Amino acid sequence: MNLFAEFSARIVDMVQALGLKTASGEPLDMARVAVELPxxxxxxxxxxxxxxxxxxAVGTNPRQLGEQLAAELAKDPDVSEVSVAGPGFVNIRLADGFWQARLRDILAAGTDYGRSKAGAGRKINVEYVSANPTGPMHVGHCRGAVVGDALANLLAFAGSEVTKEYYINDAGAQIGVLAQSAFLRYREALGEDIGDIPAGLYPGDYLVPVGQTLADRFGRALLEKPENEALALVSDETIDAMMGMIRxxxxxxxxxxxxxxxxxxxxxxxxxxxxxxISDLTLKGHVYKGKLPPPKGQKPEDWEDRExxxxxxxxxGxxxxxxxxxxxGAYTYFAADVAYLKDKYARGFNELVYVLGADHGGYVKRLEALARAVTDSQVELTVLLCQLVRLLRNGEPVKMSKRAGEFITLRDVVDEVGRDAIRFMMLYRKNGEPxxxxxxxxTEQSKDNPVFYVQYASARCYSVFRQTKEHLGLDRPDRAALSENTHLLTDPGExxxxxxxxxxxRVIEAAxxxxxxxxxxxxxxxLASSFHAHWNRGTDNPDLRFVRVNESTLTVARLGLVQAVSDVLTSGLAIVGAEAPEEMR
Incomplete structure (x- = not known):
């Protein structure tokens, strides 16, 4: 239940019940009516x-209309107090019973609490990462990978049908360079002294095992084939190896x-x-023969002074x-984009999301224009740009990886701090900000480390149930039992x-x-901060602790609150792509 949407609907009903209309007798436009946190x-x-x-529209001043609405709202049994502030804002305080009923809703839904049907009917393709298969993932890919994956999880939780997609850029000049680089490592695996890696080729050690695999499979046969034939075989093998590494x-x-x-x-x-x-675009009148004017500033790679x-x-656009x-006569990279977008549209997607690096800002307008042309504006296209991530250690820049040759690998970062820390922190700032x-x-265990603070809240929830078993000999109650006495939860902190x-x-739907x-x-x-704050109140005041040795009924009611916190933490962390731990080590 989205309580904000629920009360918006109640207010609409109240306006209708009061018979409020425009001065000309028309129904009121309720689209701008909002219910928010004060x-x-x-x-x-x-x-x-x-x-x-x-x-x-009604023809009265906001304060008077606010008083009229407040009087009507005061009749709602879920409302304990209504006031009108300033020029006409209506503030609503809800009864304790309303909140206690919400706790029962959460316990009934479990980790599905917050799951929505708001996205029903949306078939969304989320494309993210899509790194060239020329080496291992580097840290520059990390943020887009996390943002794209978490966004797809979020959209699915909100009711949309979501496909997570990776576009393999396995055509073009960089693949030729990759094949030449791997062929060099192949010769090295056969015992040849290749010397320094020539400029323009990929120098990373990650191609050494690829060269060895080629040597084991083909022996010296590739050396006896025409170069283009040999490189075609090497290209296929190397792309497969790189994609295996990327996966x-x-x-x-x-x-x-x-x-x-x-x-x-x-x-x-x-x-x-x-x-x-291209033929489809031509039939729609979107393709012509002509010359482009010389661009201002830096010329793009694909500009040519010819028809x-x-x-x-x-x-x-x-x-x-x-x-x-x-x-x-070869097709441009953009021509492949045309075919790719058409393919997505043919697969039935009505929304396309591209998660790209900040250096792809120039792609936004061209992709939006392409979507309008290919789909006749039937598909909504969104491009999310992820700004750069700067890796630091105690405030100092982190050095590059020797294995990669040119960059810090994603695996290096995962191995050092763990995937949960990376995923949470990559989302702890909006994607458009550095x-x-x-x-x-x-990796610091403190409130200043958000991922630790949230996961510590999860671990504390589990520790409460262990304490209950230890001090009361009470196994974890089922959800029905946890919901029986929510009326006992009347403390302001609870x-x-x-x-x-x-x-x-509401957070799910809005996000x-x-x-x-x-x-x-x-x-x-x-949420973790609210939970820790209430926990600390119990440290100072034993009456507020979750486990009350001589008050089992109250304890079980409070366990319901703990279970609800655990459920929502687990749900949210799953969207983020992190674990909700039972204990912290």
């Missing part, structure tokens, strides 16, 4: 702007894709898929028209904790709508 918690549990946004690196981060889409399939059979996609086949992208065919990741801080739990469905998975990490930290 700015000051001392004002109540909820606040609505209904009087503010409806008063002009392992992603799995170490708890990232698992549903689909791995190969760019080479678009170029198969004389680029049939690309030709078909060429162009996508009329400026008519669908882009800054410039885009070339589709190179001077040598992020500092300090190895020392993310009710405040239930209020925080009750926010979760999914905005495509902002970082909101889940922020909420979990706030």
């Amino acid at each position: 700015r000051d918690v001392n004002h109540g549990d909820l606040a609505t702007n209904a009087a503010m946004v409806l008063s002009k 392992e690196d992603l799995a170490a981060l708890n990232v698992h894709h549903d689909v791995f889409f190969s760019e080479r399939t678009l170029h198969a059979d004389h680029a049939k898929a690309i030709r078909s996609a 060429q086949t162009l996508f009329r992208s400026t008519e669908v 882009d800054d410039i028209d885009r070339p589709l065919v190179k001077s040598d 992020l500092d990741f300090d190895f020392a801080k993310v 009710l405040a904790l239930i209020r925080k739990l009750a926010e979760y469905p 999914a709508q905005a495509m902002e998975p970082h909101r889940i990490a922020f909420y979990l930290y706030d």
Whole structure:
């Protein structure tokens, strides 16, 4: 139950029951009516702007309309107090019984509490990572991997049908360089002294085992084949090896894709898929022969001063028209994008999400324009850009990895701090903002380390049940028993904790709508903070402790609150992609 949506609906019903209409007798437009948390918690549990946004249409002042709505709200049995503040904000305080009933709802739903149908009917493709298969994952891929994966988890939890997709960039010049680099390592595995790796090739040691595998499989046979034939075989073997390494690196981060889409399939059979996609755009009037004007500033790689086949992208929102065919007759990289987007549309997706690095900012308008042209604006496209991550150790930059040759590998980071710390901290700042990741801080056991603080709250929940067994000899009660006496939970700290739990469905729906998975990490930290604060109150005041040795009925009621906190922490951490531990070591 999204209590904010619930009370919005109640207010709409009240407006209708009061017979409020516009001055001309038309029904009121309720679209701008909102129910939110009040700015000051001392004002109540909820606040609505209904009087503010409806008063002009009704023909009265906001304060008077606010008083009228407050009088009606006061009749609601779930409402204990209503007041009108300022020019007409209506503040609502809810009865203890309302919150106690919400706790029963949470216990009945378990870790499914907050799961929504708000996204029903949305078939969403979330493409993320999509790194070139030219080496192991590096830390630059990490943030996009986490943001994309957590977003997909969030959208699915909010009711959408979601596919997690990885686009394998296994066509183009970089694959030729990869094949040459692996062939060099193959010769090395056969005993040849290859000397220093030539400039322009991939120098990382990660290609050494690939060379050995090629030597074991082919012996010296590749040396006897024409170069293009040998490199084609090496390319296939190396891409498979690199993708195997990438899958392992992603799995170490708890990232698992549903689909791995190969760019080479678009170029198969004389680029049939690309030709078909361009033909479709041509029939729609989006393709023409022409010249592009010289670009201002730096020239893009695909600009040529000649008549060429162009996508009329400026008519669908882009800054410039885009070339589709190179001077040598080969298709541009963008032409493959056309075919790929068409393929996604043909698979039935009505929303496409691309999670890209900050250096891909120039792709946003061209992808949006492409979606409008290919799908006749039937598909909604969203591009999320992930800003850079700076790795630090006690405030100092971390050095590069020798194994990779040029960068810090994702696996290096996972092995040192663990996947949970990485996933949580990569979400503990909005994706569009730069992020500092300090190895020392993310392994620190303190409130200043958000992932520790949240997981410690989970471990504390489990410790309460162990204490109950130890001190009362009471096994973990079932959920029905935990729900029986929620009316005993009347302490302000207990009710405040239930209020925080009750926010979760709204957080889920709002985060999914905005495509902002970082909101889940922020909420979990706030929930953990509320739980720890109440725990500390029990340290100072034994009457507030969860386990009361001589009051088993009250203890079981409080265990219900602990179980609810545990459920929501487990649910939220699962969306983040982290564990909810039973104990901290």
